Amino acid sequence: MDFLTNLGNGFSIALNPWNLIFAALGAVIGTAIGVLPGLGPPATVALLLPLTYKMDPTAAIIMLAGIFYGAMYGGSTTSILLNIPGEAASVVTCLDGYKMARQGRAGPALGISAMGSFIAGTISIFGLSLVAPTLASFALKFGPPEYFSLILLGLMMAVYLSEESIVKGLVMGGLGLLLGTVGIDPVLGATRFTFGLSRLTDGFDFVVVAMGLFGISEVLINLEAPEVRDIFKTALKRLLPTLEDWRRCWASVVRGSLLGFFIGVLPGGGAIISSFVSYAVEKRVSKHPEQFGKGAIEGVAAPESANNAASTSSFIPLLTLGIPGNATIAMIFVALMIHGIRPGPLLIQEHPNLFWGVVASMYIGNLMLLGLNLPLIGFWVRLLRVPYHFLAVVVVTICLIGAYSVKNSAFDVGMMVIFGVLGYFMRKGGFPPAPLILSMILGPILERSLQQSLISSGGEVSIFFEKPISAALLSVAAFLMLTPIFKRLWKRNALTNSP
Amino acid sequence: MKNLTDILGSLFLILLGIGAIIGAIGLRVGTPTEPQPGFFPFLSGAIIVILSSIIFVQGWLGRSKRRIGLGEIKRPAMLIAVLAAFVAVLEPLGYVLASPFLIAVVLRIMGIKSWRALLVTSLVLSIGTYLLFDWLLGITLPAGILTRFGL
Amino acid sequence: MKKRSLLLSLFLLSLFCVHSVQAQEFPTKPVLLIIPFGPGGASDLTARALVSVAPDHLGQPIVIQLKPGGGGAIASEMVAKAAPDGYTLLMGGPGPNTTLPAIEGRSKGPDDLVAVCRINYAPMFVLVPTHAPYKTFKELIQYAKAHPNQLKFGHAGVWGGPDLCWKQIMHQTGITTKVVPYDGGGEALLGILGGHIDIVVLAPTQTLPHIKAGKLRPLAVSDTRRDPDLPDVPTLKEEGVNIVNLLWKGIMAPKGTPRPIIEKLALAFKKMTEDRSAIAMIKKLGDDFHYLGSEEITKYWREEFETHKELGKIFKK
Numbered sequence: 003m004d005f006l007t008n009l010g011n012g013f014s015i016a017l018n019p020w021n022l023i024f025a026a027l028g029a030v031i032g033t034a035i036g037v038l039p040g041l042g043p044p045a046t047v048a049l050l051l052p053l054t055y056k057m058d059p060t061a062a063i064i065m066l067a068g069i070f071y072g073a074m075y076g077g078s079t080t081s082i083l084l085n086i087p088g089e090a091a092s093v094v095t096c097l098d099g100y101k102m103a104r105q106g107r108a109g110p111a112l113g114i115s116a117m118g119s120f121i122a123g124t125i126s127i128f129g130l131s132l133v134a135p136t137l138a139s140f141a142l143k144f145g146p147p148e149y150f151s152l153i154l155l156g157l158m159m160a161v162y163l164s165e166e167s168i169v170k171g172l173v174m175g176g177l178g179l180l181l182g183t184v185g186i187d188p189v190l191g192a193t194r195f196t197f198g199l200s201r202l203t204d205g206f207d208f209v210v211v212a213m214g215l216f217g218i219s220e221v222l223i224n225l226e227a228p229e230v231r232d233i234f235k236t237a238l239k240r241l242l243p244t245l246e247d248w249r250r251c252w253a254s255v256v257r258g259s260l261l262g263f264f265i266g267v268l269p270g271g272g273a274i275i276s277s278f279v280s281y282a283v284e285k286r287v288s289k290h291p292e293q294f295g296k297g298a299i300e301g302v303a304a305p306e307s308a309n310n311a312a313s314t315s316s317f318i319p320l321l322t323l324g325i326p327g328n329a330t331i332a333m334i335f336v337a338l339m340i341h342g343i344r345p346g347p348l349l350i351q352e353h354p355n356l357f358w359g360v361v362a363s364m365y366i367g368n369l370m371l372l373g374l375n376l377p378l379i380g381f382w383v384r385l386l387r388v389p390y391h392f393l394a395v396v397v398v399t400i401c402l403i404g405a406y407s408v409k410n411s412a413f414d415v416g417m418m419v420i421f422g423v424l425g426y427f428m429r430k431g432g433f434p435p436a437p438l439i440l441s442m443i444l445g446p447i448l449e450r451s452l453q454q455s456l457i458s459s460g461g462e463v464s465i466f467f468e469k470p471i472s473a474a475l476l477s478v479a480a481f482l483m484l485t486p487i488f489k490r491l492w493k494r495n496a497l498t499n500s501p
Numbered sequence: 502m503k504n505l506t507d508i509l510g511s512l513f514l515i516l517l518g519i520g521a522i523i524g525a526i527g528l529r530v531g532t533p534t535e536p537q538p539g540f541f542p543f544l545s546g547a548i549i550v551i552l553s554s555i556i557f558v559q560g561w562l563g564r565s566k567r568r569i570g571l572g573e574i575k576r577p578a579m580l581i582a583v584l585a586a587f588v589a590v591l592e593p594l595g596y597v598l599a600s601p602f603l604i605a606v607v608l609r610i611m612g613i614k615s616w617r618a619l620l621v622t623s624l625v626l627s628i629g630t631y632l633l634f635d636w637l638l639g640i641t642l643p644a645g646i647l648t649r650f651g652l
Numbered sequence: 653m654k655k656r657s658l659l660l661s662l663f664l665l666s667l668f669c670v671h672s673v674q675a676q677e678f679p680t681k682p683v684l685l686i687i688p689f690g691p692g693g694a695s696d697l698t699a700r701a702l703v704s705v706a707p708d709h710l711g712q713p714i715v716i717q718l719k720p721g722g723g724g725a726i727a728s729e730m731v732a733k734a735a736p737d738g739y740t741l742l743m744g745g746p747g748p749n750t751t752l753p754a755i756e757g758r759s760k761g762p763d764d765l766v767a768v769c770r771i772n773y774a775p776m777f778v779l780v781p782t783h784a785p786y787k788t789f790k791e792l793i794q795y796a797k798a799h800p801n802q803l804k805f806g807h808a809g810v811w812g813g814p815d816l817c818w819k820q821i822m823h824q825t826g827i828t829t830k831v832v833p834y835d836g837g838g839e840a841l842l843g844i845l846g847g848h849i850d851i852v853v854l855a856p857t858q859t860l861p862h863i864k865a866g867k868l869r870p871l872a873v874s875d876t877r878r879d880p881d882l883p884d885v886p887t888l889k890e891e892g893v894n895i896v897n898l899l900w901k902g903i904m905a906p907k908g909t910p911r912p913i914i915e916k917l918a919l920a921f922k923k924m925t926e927d928r929s930a931i932a933m934i935k936k937l938g939d940d941f942h943y944l945g946s947e948e949i950t951k952y953w954r955e956e957f958e959t960h961k962e963l964g965k966i967f968k969k
Contacts, residue, residue, distance in 0.1 A: 038633075045640075048692030052700065055936065142846035146832075169555050173514060176548030179541065180521050186723075187538035188833040190968070191756070191810035192528060194538060195521075200722040200729070200758055218584075225576040225610065269842060323845065324861050325838050332838070333692045339857070340936045346861020391611035392622065395604050399630055402587070402600075407640045409690075409721045416588040423581055431510035449541045454832050458804055458848065461534035641717065 012358030032072020044329035059341035091309035098301030109241035122259035122307035126314035138322035146454035151475035159282035182445030214421025258307030266312025269327030273312035507560030521546030595645020600627035688724030701933035724748025725759035736908035755964035770944035773900035775875035806849035814853035
């Protein structure tokens with residue numbers, strides 16, 4: 003077996019004591035920056051690049067990769083504890099994770115996301131080591147029409163992110179699309195809705211919008227109560243998920259992992275789409291969809307597994323094609339270049355030790371992360387016993403620093419406060435923030451892929467139906483769009499027929 | 502029973518959507534097969550207007566389930582004002598000088614009355630976050646007027 | 653006596669030729685170099701390689717500050733507004749300082765900033781899939797003429813270097829192609845490898861492995877000379893189109909910065925780009941230094957500015 007000898011060889015490299023130390027270092031740094039919003043993985047990797055100049059390339063990549071997937075473990079922590087999504091892929095985790103924390107179930111929420119991430123990571127690495135080249139050619143086949151249909155399908159799923167009114171969820175999706183158009187249009191370079199402010203030409207940054215809509219607005223809402231002391235139930239029953247929890251969500255973890263693995267291969271929005279598509283799938287197959295958004299553990303397990311699996315599979319385009327799929331992977335690309343390795347289609351043949359060493363180190367790194375994160379849960383949960391006004395000040399400070407650090411500008415801090423106020427009124431009116439944020443991020447990709455498809459086809463809309471993958475995705479989207487209507491008609495029929 | 506929050510919210514959104522449509526027409530909308538820069542803004546504006554109208558009608562007829570009053574608005578408004586002030590002074594004053602005031606005022610709004618608690622928390626938190634982010638993590642926080650003293 | 657005459661001469665000097673005194677003393681404090689892009693980008697990494705040796709050649713350290721935003725406009729406007737004393741500099745380039753001011757009327761260009769020197773540059777390659785029917789640049793143009801508006805060119809950002817370079821080619825040769833919008837070089841590369849587009853124009857860093865793997869064929873380079881890594885690829889000029897389009901990085905200062913200070917800075921940067929440890933660092937990044945003095949780069953920059961202005965008039969509908 004070629005694969006086993008390669009992997010065995012990889013493990014012998016990854017188990018080298020220095021490489022083990024660097025994997026552990028990466029895991030620790032990654033967890034820390036995942037927890038601290040404001041310093042995302044790309045910036046951290048950029049900061050650490052000079053340190054890797056003198057390191058062995060395999061050790062360097064092992065450490066940087068550890069930071070990347072370690073941050074995915076840590077990223078869910080602030081979503082669950084403070085309702086601040088550290089990155090776009092953990093927006094969905096806020097929906098049920100934060101609710102669970104307020105019900106005194108922060109421990110199980112953190113536990114399931116750590117264990118789910120571990121399982122997902124392992125499944126995804128296994129997939130990576132087995133079918134990386136095949137999957138890479140699949141990612142290449144994914145052209146503009148396929149992207150368009152996938153993202154359209156993803157945005158349809160946004161319906162499932164609203165707990166009460168579907169219409170309100172859709173309106174927020176529309177608002178997100180609108181906010182996503184702010185900046186420079188991709189075809190002609192026209193500036194849209196910038197009101198003469200050159201700071202708006204880049205559009206809105208995710209961190210600025212998310213920290214405002216989630217973090218700041220949460221504090222504002224809690225201030226309405228005359229005495230804000232404890233908003234978390236402090237009778238913390240258990241620190242880890244129960245057997246009942248596991249029975250409910252093991253299938254969610256597996257489904258999330260698979261979705262994350264496949265969708266995560268796609269450069270661009272892969273991790274984000276997989277996180278909320280997996281949430282939507284869980285809500286749809288669940289026997290009790292009404293519990294979603296109110297603290298359903300599947301709503302944490304599925305997206306957390308998905309985004310972790312996606313973070314692993316997003317290495318595939320880099321390692322097999324030499325194309326960085328997201329900002330962090332782009333920094334790892336630079337790290338490879340520094341060591342004289344040009345990532346490209348020949349990487350696995352030319353540097354097998356690097357490839358298999360890094361892959362094997364991911365198995366080990368995931369195990370380390372599990373060992374690191376499970377004991378931390380007790381600490382995080384105890385943190386929630388701090389009186390809420392102190393916690394609120396911490397939330398406000400973190401949001402301010404996070405927004406400032408995006409572009410080192412006070413303008414962004416101001417924008418974040420404005421989004422905080424908007425989020426506050428949205429909450430009061432029952433308008434869900436998650437569809438807004440997701441369509442704001444995906445809208446520009448949708449627009450670009452639409453333009454790419456139409457310009458390529460010379461304005462022929464049939465391009466979306468002629469390509470099999472695109473056509474299949476569109477039919478699923480149409481099915482999803484139509485079923486709620488049929489369901490309603492069915493219900494009405496049933497009501498009038500029954501006595 | 503009319504639902505006031507839904508009516509007000511949907512009216513705001515309808516106006517916003519109309520604004521987007523007007524802006525989109527200024528950018529040129531194009532056709533679905535040959536979209537121009539205004540196409541997406543137009544589409545999103547239209548989605549917002551149509552769906553908000555549904556919310557408006559439902560709110561007017563009192564059909565929607567959710568009913569919440571405006572609630573206690575004073576404290577949130579105070580926090581918003583404080584945050585706005587913080588944004589204004591952040592770059593001229595610098596993070597180390599501006600943040601203790603912000604933190605103290607926020608704690609005061611939250612109902613902390615003990616001056617010692619205010620002083621200790623605000624100083625510890627602002628200096629602590631400065632050291633953590635600026636020194637340890639290398640995020641440049643605005644130094645403001647402290648730069649004049651060569652800090 | 654000695655002391656007094658020194659003081660007197662200093663006083664006189666400060667009265668009559670303030671600038672030269674400033675230049676002699678300059679720099680007395682660290683110099684701030686503002687990078688208009690985010691961390692980890694080519695500008696950031698190049699600047700870091702440079703400033704590591706700054707104290708040896710300038711006598712003072714250079715502090716890097718990242719001010720991304722508005723495609724580089726935020727940083728450019730900040731530097732243009734700064735005091736013209738040589739202590740605030742910009743790591744500028746054609747994106748924020750030629751194209752934006754020439755075509756969009758935003759950011760700051762050669763009218764508001766002075767070029768101290770060029771640090772380095774990268775040419776761009778016109779690339780097509782290896783299996784395409786055209787094997788040379790001339791064949792590509794013939795094919796495009798025979799099949800008007802059929803070939804698909806993928807740009808890497810509207811009005812970016814590749815986009816402008818291709819539009820220049822279309823304008824000079826009279827061919828027409830579809831221009832498909834792509835977000836960045838990585839996405840465009842994925843597009844051409846997946847067969848969704850026919851032509852890309854990209855810098856060599858990302859594309860070299862694909863050329864070596866036999867997936868992409870470089871047809872021409874936008875430099876004045878052939879690339880040492882790919883000596884068989886002709887320049888655009890050799891292929892009959894008069895285009896030189898380089899992605900350069902240069903040091904810029906606010907307009908009104910005294911000439912002696914500019915010269916002092918330029919000399920210091922020249923020495924930095926010749927410093928062995930700085931060269932070792934930049935080579936590790938797969939890049940190099942290509943220093944060019946203030947006058948030469950100013951001339952190039954001005955010509956580039958006028959060309960972009962003209963292209964903007966032609967292609968901006």
